[in-house]
Amino acid sequence: MPELAEVEYFRKQWDPGLGDTVREVALHEEKRVFRNTDPTLFADDLPGRRLTDSFRHGKQLLFSFEDRAWLHISLGMTGQLRAAPADFEPEKHDHLVLLQKSRCLVFTCSRMFGQARLFTGAEPPDFWQMLPPEILDRKFTEKFLRKILENRGGSVIKSLLLDQEKFPGIGNWMADEVLWQARIAPHRRVADLDAAEIHQLYFKLKHVCRKALETVGVNHGDPPRGWLFQKRWKNGGHCPKTGKPLKRQDIGGRTTAWSPAWQR
């Protein structure tokens, strides 16, 4: 599922466990979600430590534990986090479970495109400190956006918006939403965008991120009425602005919904 706001929602699902000690961990060691870590470290390092805080950057999650332990979670296509009762019994896709006195914190991931990694150290892991500015960060200015676009003029705009090194948190539906609201056709080459279009793109990137966090991020509800999101999932949808049929097309390997009558 998760893009920026859904990831924020899942981050909060472990809030009930903040401040509580991890007593035990249960995990499916052999699963692909542990491909970039040593899964034996979880049982060695986490029990006895309190969960102290949680952070999100784009689609990435980081949980801190007392005494220098850090858990990075990426949700991939199907990852979810939730808090479950203390007597919870893990099922097939519940690959990582942190057992606390009053509850279990569960990471579920059926397709296993997500991952969980453990780090130690006084500071967050290096990769976390190197992440590029988030779209809602003050550092993400219109000038900063222009610089990104100048360097990637040969890209198709839809594909570029999915690049997490440039637009952290944007995923398939948010990219379509931003382009629809900015009235830019998804297959356009970046170098062909004019200054007015770039200004719209900048404005709508901020707007879609902010509004998505206010809606989806809070309770996993739908984004605002009138957005493309409401119509994009299946064939036969109509543009909320023009009422004309939406087009569905494979762009950069992803199904893209857009409104030819509205986007140029």
Place this chain on the structure above:
DNA sequence: GTAAATGTTCGGGC
């Protein structure tokens, strides 16, 4: 049975 799914990563060609 087949196609498609809200994500990332790798390798090849330029």
Place this chain on the structure above:
DNA sequence: AGCCCGAACATTTA
């Protein structure tokens, strides 16, 4: 080196 594209990853659901 850096950019761009397409395939691959694993599983469920329509």
